[in-house]
Amino acid sequence: MNAIAKNASSVKSGLAQALMVAVFGIGIVFVAGHLQASALHDAAHDVRHATGFPCH
Amino acid sequence: MASRLLTSALFAGFCAGLVAALLQFVFVQPVLLHAELYESGQLVHFGAEPVSADPDLGGLDLMRDALSVIFSALVYTGYALVLIAVMSLAEASGAGITARTGLIWGVAGFVAVHLAPAVSLPPEVPGVAAADVFLRQIWWWATVVATGIALALLAFGRSWMAWGSAIVLLAAPHLIGAPHPDSFSGRVPPELAALFAARALGVGLAAWVLLGSLCGYFWQREGLRQTATA
Numbered sequence: 001m002n003a004i005a006k007n008a009s010s011v012k013s014g015l016a017q018a019l020m021v022a023v024f025g026i027g028i029v030f031v032a033g034h035l036q037a038s039a040l041h042d043a044a045h046d047v048r049h050a051t052g053f054p055c056h
Numbered sequence: 057m058a059s060r061l062l063t064s065a066l067f068a069g070f071c072a073g074l075v076a077a078l079l080q081f082v083f084v085q086p087v088l089l090h091a092e093l094y095e096s097g098q099l100v101h102f103g104a105e106p107v108s109a110d111p112d113l114g115g116l117d118l119m120r121d122a123l124s125v126i127f128s129a130l131v132y133t134g135y136a137l138v139l140i141a142v143m144s145l146a147e148a149s150g151a152g153i154t155a156r157t158g159l160i161w162g163v164a165g166f167v168a169v170h171l172a173p174a175v176s177l178p179p180e181v182p183g184v185a186a187a188d189v190f191l192r193q194i195w196w197w198a199t200v201v202a203t204g205i206a207l208a209l210l211a212f213g214r215s216w217m218a219w220g221s222a223i224v225l226l227a228a229p230h231l232i233g234a235p236h237p238d239s240f241s242g243r244v245p246p247e248l249a250a251l252f253a254a255r256a257l258g259v260g261l262a263a264w265v266l267l268g269s270l271c272g273y274f275w276q277r278e279g280l281r282q283t284a285t286a
Contacts, residue, residue: 018144021061025136025138026138033134050256050259054192
């Protein structure tokens with residue numbers, strides 16, 4: 001594999017990994033901050049208000 | 057690469073989340089508990105008798121506060137994962153990521169997820185009137201995404217086209233407008249609601265600046281460590 005192709009493939013895998021990690025992070029913020037299941041809502045209530053998420 | 061992303065995000069997010077929780081307990085929680093007395097009807101705004109502005113808010117509620125610490129750590133870890141992912145892409149295209157440059161990343165993150173949504177949908181204290189929660193959540197996410205893209209275009213764009221699009225994206229959510237209630241029926245005094253919004257934003261800024269700096273620090277440190285052991 002020549003240097004340019006190698007570089008291109010490492011950029012591609014870097015992008016894929018960054019995307020995966022970002023989606024994982026968004027998932028956590030969604031579950032902790034936005035999901036309206038009532039047990040979750042009650043547990044996260046104060047943090048949701050304090051971080052400015054729409055709460056109830 | 058993936059382990060560098062995850063390790064630095066987990067460290068930075070967890071630490072920033074703990075500090076955010078501590079700041080929340082000192083500055084935000086007393087206002088929130090005070091407002092809940094009005095929400096539940098224990099205190100009445102504009103009742104027959106004047107109401108003291110310093111009611112007894114009760115002591116520590118261990119279960120409730122422990123849950124706040126856990127969720128604060130979770131939320132900031134989620135933010136850290138997104139921030140580190142974007143930082144890694146910026147570094148790949150030549151930006152320097154350190155604890156010092158992380159400060160400005162933190163301010164940008166604060167603008168995207170706290171300040172921009174707050175401009176049209178201020179942090180709500182319990183007991184105020186609000187529109188449908190689902191509609192507000194959609195508007196919140198759309199605003200955060202639009203503002204995030206706009207800030208990236210401002211920082212890394214190289215043409216007037218990019219900067220112009222950024223301004224349109226920054227303004228659009230507010231020109232379209234956030235969902236608001238049909239009538240105002242909140243029972244909480246405006247003094248408390250204003251203090252709550254200001255405190256929530258202040259704590260958010262402090263936590264995000266710390267988060268950005270820690271993300272930069274751990275990202276750089278993990279990079280050096282992995283190069284040394286490779």
